[in-house]
């Protein structure tokens with residue numbers, strides 16, 4: 479356990495010492511680092527507006543409520559998706575399998591440049607009009623229920639209009655310490 483001000487000799491994967499992090503406390507760097515230490519699944523939040531499909535990779539997803547059925551995604555102020563979800567009032571959350579790492583990279587705009595994120599990506603359109611990525615483990619199709627501006631992100635709460643299930647024997651794509659991971663057998 480770390481106690482503020484206590485000297486520690488431990489190093490993380492990037493060679494940062496615990497002490498350095500304590501000294502800087504709540505810096506951007508420390509916030510990014512600690513966010514990465516919460517292992518998560520990986521989703522792609524998709525939407526459609528004015529004939530245009532859009533999506534972005536999102537790990538800041540959470541199921542919120544069963545009754546009514548609500549989920550949320552946090553979308554950064556830099557992301558063009560923020561404006562498009564706000565305008566469309568719909569979004570879907572696609573839960574990625576460990577065979578879809580390339581889609582995570584594509585929708586995070588890290589993969590080799592393609593004209594459109596959806597180019598060559600199989601999808602179908604759900605009830606709200608949001609695109610669903612084929613081969614996802616499962617998906618939520620949502621109508622925007624609430625929007626909360628929160629610092630450098632916006633929290634989009636969606637009321638779930640439909641859910642779908644793919645091959646649930648697929649293993650989830652995980653993200654931890656800035657790396658993809660998978661579940662072991």
Ligand SMILES: Cc1cc2nc3c(=O)[nH]c(=O)nc-3n(C[C@H](O)[C@H](O)[C@H](O)COP(=O)(O)O)c2cc1C
Pocket residue numbers: 520533534535536537538539552553554555556557558559560582583585586587653
């Ligand atoms: C594993 C992973 C998780 C991510 N999670 C989020 C997230 O929760 N919220 C977010 O705004 N961006 C997240 N990003 C970054 C966005 O996917 C990225 O900035 C994207 O290019 C934004 O797309 P847009 O500007 O075309 O809308 C994540 C990226 C990766 C690789």
